[in-house]
Amino acid sequence: MSYTDFAYLYDALIDEDYIKWTDYIEAVFLRYGKKPSLVLDLACGTGSITTLLAKRGYDMIGLDKSADMLAVAMQKKGSLPICYTNQDMTSFELYGTVDAIVCTLDSINYVLEAEKVKKLFRLVKNYLNPNGLFIFDVNSEYKFSKILGNNCFVTDTGKIFYTWENVYRPKSKICTYKLTFFVRNGEKYYRKDEIQKQRAYSQEQISQMLDEANLPVLDCFDGITFNKPCKTTERLMFICKNIC
Secondary structure, three states: OOOHHHHHOOHHHOOOHHHHHHHHHHHHHHHOOOOOEHHHHHHHOHHHHHHHHHHOEEEEEEEEOHHHHHHHHHHHHHHOOOEEEOOOOOOOOOOOOEEEEEEEOOHHHHHHHHHHHHHHHHHHHEEEEEEEEEEEEEEEEHHHHHHHHHEEEEEEEEEEEEEEEEEEOOOEEEEEEEEEEEEEOOEEEEEEEEEEEEEEHHHHHHHHHHHEEEEEEEEEEOOOOOOOOOOOEEEEEEEEEOOO
């Protein structure tokens, strides 16, 4: 996945309530009796959640493999003491351990090989303090097959017009996104094309890989709620604990 051009359009196009996400992460900490000090935000992107958590008093590390995404994140942080590092989340290294790790907005779906997901979970285990929480979400198989797959979406913000064409292959469980942007610059528009891919993983697959990494699942919820998943759940939220 390349965000070289997309990084600078990301915040204008992604319709997410980052405050709601941040509130949910803090609600998870409270629900499970945790008061983490140092938190790692894996695949932090442009740092929206990283920044909000830092403003709420957490010591933050933001990690992403896109230098362009991190360049945008650096512009947001101001004087906040956030440490950003340009690394792939499937092969990252830290100088020490952290109290909690979060990975939001279906970032793990972008890891197309199950073995690399397993490696990611082992790294989380390695850098997470004993009894620390690992909080992450994935797009569900239902969302890929029924909502995203083989559909085309068109959005016009006035300044940016883009199309989003999806092809989902049930056999490989890979969803390919073809994004075409037309960005207004004065009286002209310039075009940018982006190809991205995500893989569907079932709740059972993810749970088994976490068990292998000795990161047992405390709970799995329907999106950013505390409701149990159902057949039409579009986002699976995993809450895991590092039991040593």
